[in-house]
Amino acid sequence: MWKSVVVTLLLAATTLGAETFSKNLINKNVERIIDLSTQLVKVTTTITLENAGKDVETNFHLIPEPEHLGSLSHVSVKDALKQDLKVHQVKVDGKTAYRVNLRSNLAAGRTANVVVEYVYTHALESYPSSITQKDKQLVRYFGDHYWYSPYKTSKQTTAVTLASKNIESYSKLKPVSQTESTIKYGPYSDIDAFGIDQMIIHYENNSPFLTVTRLERLIEISHWGNIAVQEDIEILHTGAKLKGSFSRYDYQRDTSTTHHSIKSYKTVLPAAAHSIYYRDSNGNISTSQVRTRKDWIELELRPRFPLFGGWRSSYTLGYSVPSYQYLYKLPNGNYKLNMRLLDHVFDDMQVDELETSIVLPVGVQNVQVSYPFEVTKLDNEVAHKFLDTIGRQVIKLKKTDLVEQHIQDMEIVYEWSPHLLFHEPILISIALYAMFLICIIYVRLDFSIHSKKEEHSKKD
Structure with a gap:
């Protein structure tokens, strides 16, 4: 009986200590810029977080798009004062996430602005994969029309900056518009948590890969x-x-x-x-x-x-x-x-x-x-x-x-x-001293077969 009680208490403690996504937070407004003008994919997102619950929140979680999780190279978060916030990689409900500690507690009914930066490598696909010497280089980007988040998003807009105005094709989730080398998506409203809608953009990119x-x-x-x-x-x-x-x-x-x-x-x-x-x-x-x-x-x-x-x-x-x-x-x-x-x-x-x-x-x-x-x-x-x-x-x-x-x-x-500091100079001095000593001894030694006395007697 006591063993079962101990096991129950341990399981309860483990459950209470497990990290979970907050149900109080919502993304009140999301403004996302996706930069596809180079070989890197740079995503800069300005988020207005709102605490819609009754408890104070001390942190929030980020989840990169599952399709590009293996390509994520850098994650950074800044607050409204452009100061870096601490980011820790964690596991939540079996998903790879990043916990961001807020500089000050977020009380119920209050909002906080943060800027999130993702940098992805090898996230652009050459299409076609082989071209001749005179051809232009075309690439494809597979992303998400929505900001992938564990929280509900009330409003969101996305601007995609390309390397060229020569665009072969792009997905058109309305409302959407194109101006020169920029594609704007949204605004979109009431997006559920973990909402996904695939974005595909096929365009010319001759920047150095x-x-x-x-x-x-x-x-x-x-x-x-x-x-x-x-x-x-x-x-x-x-x-x-x-x-x-x-x-x-x-x-x-x-x-x-x-x-x-x-x-x-x-x-x-x-x-x-x-x-x-x-x-x-x-x-x-x-x-x-x-x-x-x-x-x-x-x-x-x-x-x-x-x-x-x-x-x-x-x-x-x-x-x-x-x-x-x-x-x-x-x-x-x-x-x-x-x-x-x-x-x-x-x-x-x-x-x-x-x-x-x-x-x-x-x-x-x-x-x-x-x-x-x-x-x-x-x-x-x-x-x-x-x-x-x-x-x-x-x-x-x-x-x-x-x-x-x-x-x-x-x-x-x-x-x-x-x-x-004098270790090597002393070694050099000792080596030079030993070399000169060997030279002196060598010069003064007589390596002839006959002695000098025998030579003098022969001369007499």
Whole structure:
């Protein structure tokens, strides 16, 4: 009997503690903008939340469209003051959802405005999947006319921004209108929770469909005043594949600025970057150009050949920055490094896989790492550089499916003794001293077979 009572209490506690969707909240007004002008799908939604119940609400839930859940790369929410709200991925009723904590409690009968941003990668489908060198690139987008939400929506409008006014077709859930490269849907009223009505848009999009399939980022920290950064990058044109052979003659004659091939792209480097190099497997690529701007350095990268759909390329980019801009000494004597886990590769980039390695100075201890978002920490390694007898600790981090919104600083705090600066100079001094000593001893030694006395006696 007592066992059954305990089991009942445990089940009741589990049920009470389970996360559920609030029945008090409704979307009083939803204004959604879907940006389809690049290879990414960016959805910005302004929501007026209303508490129609009697209890105070402290959070609300978001659910991405089920069709694009696997393509969702970034989620962020801001309040009316444009301050970020904390977002946590959770499971509710077997569905993947995001719980958003409100900055202040939402009382009964009150409203709150929030702005939700979704960024999807690989959410546009090339249709047709293969095109010739002179064809335009057409893509299809499959979405939802309604804002997918666990709450009822009273009113909603949607504006879709396209890359071109050349539209093959689009779904027409009335009321709907088209102006140039913008399609407006709505207003729609009284939409049930989890309401779905498929949206299909087929249009021309010749923006660069360039994907970084793998990026290996190496950061070497030195207390001598320099931080060296090197990136090994593999890129792939993920647009419509090239059908037929490539003609260099036709390509050079084509003066169109809206071509689906990729001739070059621009990378943004820190303003203090110096000693910049850019090379591939054949050596340095001299066609690249470096332009100094006010707050950054613009590097125009031009591959050795234009990239069409399905074509790949790889290269290495490296530079150095002064350490005083990123490395700080704390009051307790520890050191703190603030540096980006991922940096800008090109506009509207999508990175399938990132692996960042941070090589710390010799002799660091008690390393603490803070991440701007969830990453996978790989096993630490030990690297041996020039004259390293102790070795340097290497922190390795991995992350998949990244976009520009992931360009954020990580924080590394560690203990380090300044006298270790003399570790390598002392080793060099000892090595030079030993070399000169060996030379002196070698010069003074006599390696002849006959002694000098025998030579003198023969002369006499």
